[in-house]
Amino acid sequence: MEKRTEQYDVVIIGGGAAGLTAGIYCGRAKLKTLILEKTLVGGLATYTNEIENYPGFPEGTTGTDLMGLFHKQAKKFGVDFKMTDVKAVSLDDEVKVVETFRVRYECRAVIVASGGKPRLTGAQNEDKYLYDKGISFCATCDAAANTGKTVMVIGSGDAAIEEGIFLTKFADKVIVSVMHDPGKMDCNEIAKNQALDNPKMEFMWNTTVDSFEGEERLETVVLKNSKTGELQPVKVDTCFLFIGYVPNTEIFSGVLDLNRNGYVLVNEKMETNVSGVFAAGMYATNSLNKWPQQLGMERSLAME
Numbered sequence: 001m002e003k004r005t006e007q008y009d010v011v012i013i014g015g016g017a018a019g020l021t022a023g024i025y026c027g028r029a030k031l032k033t034l035i036l037e038k039t040l041v042g043g044l045a046t047y048t049n050e051i052e053n054y055p056g057f058p059e060g061t062t063g064t065d066l067m068g069l070f071h072k073q074a075k076k077f078g079v080d081f082k083m084t085d086v087k088a089v090s091l092d093d094e095v096k097v098v099e100t101f102r103v104r105y106e107c108r109a110v111i112v113a114s115g116g117k118p119r120l121t122g123a124q125n126e127d128k129y130l131y132d133k134g135i136s137f138c139a140t141c142d143a144a145a146n147t148g149k150t151v152m153v154i155g156s157g158d159a160a161i162e163e164g165i166f167l168t169k170f171a172d173k174v175i176v177s178v179m180h181d182p183g184k185m186d187c188n189e190i191a192k193n194q195a196l197d198n199p200k201m202e203f204m205w206n207t208t209v210d211s212f213e214g215e216e217r218l219e220t221v222v223l224k225n226s227k228t229g230e231l232q233p234v235k236v237d238t239c240f241l242f243i244g245y246v247p248n249t250e251i252f253s254g255v256l257d258l259n260r261n262g263y264v265l266v267n268e269k270m271e272t273n274v275s276g277v278f279a280a281g282m283y284a285t286n287s288l289n290k291w292p293q294q295l296g297m298e299r300s301l302a303m304e
């Protein structure tokens, strides 16, 4: 199939918080700007029901509402949006090329804002139950469907515990699998105390997932006690994984300099090693390792 060619000043890969913010700035600078987003405008922030740390929202807001405002603001400044997956990039020449299935976008600058995707446990049968078969990554999306049910949360970082607390508004019981010793969690102290005081939350310490079991849908999560090796099957309706995120930077491997964790390396101007190519968001870094502030969401993994 012959691909159509379109021209822009700037193409932004990813329509999460970073891509939308970049879009607002490019749009205001009167640059002809396109945001390419493969799944959902708003990115990972739309997975959460409660954002309490964004300035200007003293009562807090939801991820969907906040990202809806970012989207509206970018559109107001004339940014174009296309819902499609970027398959390949060619960035070495002055005219950069960003390719999707049907179109070849030519532009003068590219901003990589492709963010991350949830990390999997790697336990047996995980692939069989992803998304609508019982393993979820989004409490906002799947909480209501679990009204009156028993769910499990894997992890003890901020996302795991805060989303677990949110799930108690719907589910009868929220079982949290924590790999650490009793009372030790990776989340902030406020969330930790709220969770420990929540009568609907139950903690299974020193555990990791050994396997996921069920017929068509997930029915049982088999946990393994890291101290005793004992396997413990737990019946659940849905299992929510909050064990960190990994960068969506595979298509830039060998094209842009990445650090050993797959983050795009940038300087203080957010420039990558390729002229005219910038990176922004949770997986842009000027460190060969991780930024300290990025450790928040991945603290649990980093400490394991």
Ligand SMILES: Cc1cc2nc3c(=O)[nH]c(=O)nc-3n(C[C@H](O)[C@H](O)[C@H](O)COP(=O)(O)OP(=O)(O)OC[C@H]3O[C@@H](n4cnc5c(N)ncnc54)[C@H](O)[C@@H]3O)c2cc1C
Residues within 6 Å of the ligand: 013, 014, 015, 016, 017, 018, 019, 036, 037, 038, 039, 040, 041, 042, 043, 044, 045, 046, 047, 048, 050, 051, 052, 053, 084, 085, 086, 087, 113, 114, 115, 116, 117, 159, 163, 248, 251, 280, 281, 282, 283
């Ligand atoms: C459950 C949860 C709760 C959170 N709570 C908070 C909170 O309370 N406060 C807070 O400050 N932060 C919170 N965060 C973190 C916040 O969501 C992230 O910091 C933010 O989403 C990072 O934005 P980003 O644009 O860098 O990446 P992302 O949000 O990951 O966006 C990247 C986008 O790029 C798209 N993309 C990737 N590859 C391609 C491709 N090849 N082609 C086209 N599109 C592509 C993806 O589909 C995605 O939409 C939370 C995150 C989660 C998951």
